[in-house]
Amino acid sequence: MSSIETGLFLGRIPFAKVGTRPESLIVINGGQGFMMKPEPSRLEKDARRLKRILPPGMSFVLISYDPDPKDDVSLRNMARDISExxxxxxxxxxRLMGISYGGVVATHVAADYPDSVEKLILLASAHGFSADGKKRLHRQIQFAKDEQFHVLEEFATVFRRPWLNLLLRFRLMFKRRLIARMGAQSSIVRYLEAMLHNNVTNEDLRNISARTLILGGERDQFFGSGMMEAAASGIGGAKLMVLAEETHMAPVERASDVRKHIQEFI
Known part of the structure; x- marks a missing residue:
């Protein structure tokens, strides 16, 4: 296992760095990056999980989210921070990869700052949520407002394999321990609500000049129903890989296939 360096970019945005090669991949974390406290141990855990789906020996930087944002929380402001x-x-x-929520942020980076991105990977993501994904987003926001913990329960149905959903439900039974690890309720709500105002247009997609790979599951509960296909259609020359029957958790349940496609693309 390579050593993992943790720290803050811009004095406020947590990151974990693995490896020392200058051509490292930059990865924008998924929603767990703002739902859970960005403690170094948590970022190191996320980085180790990420290693399972990346080519062996690849250097990368995992970027999370400001845990206490002072400015307006918007996707374009997040993209501005990544560009900086x-x-x-x-x-x-x-070389930029966005996972789930982070993929929407990465789309904004590539569209708003095309000179900053050479290659773009949207993993279990697209330029916006599907209709079902938006319904789930609204439920998450309401759960986060009513009781912080329940926002995690939305993910107890996202695996393709039923036993993994059962395992997640079992882990959610340890409520007190999970609540202690969660981020500030107000910040979670602000990040979730920022997605309601996502406004990536077809013109934005056409502005992306980076070589692009869109990789996810056919039955993705947040970015399925044609959203990945629409993103691939809007971005010139984008490569689309949809894994049959897989869900939003395709990177976990089909890690070896995801790694293969990422390695071939990079």
């Missing part, structure tokens, strides 16, 4: 991080701390143009 690339300009001041990393190599430009970057």
């Amino acid at each position: 991080i690339i300009d001041t701390n990393l190599n430009k143009p970057a």
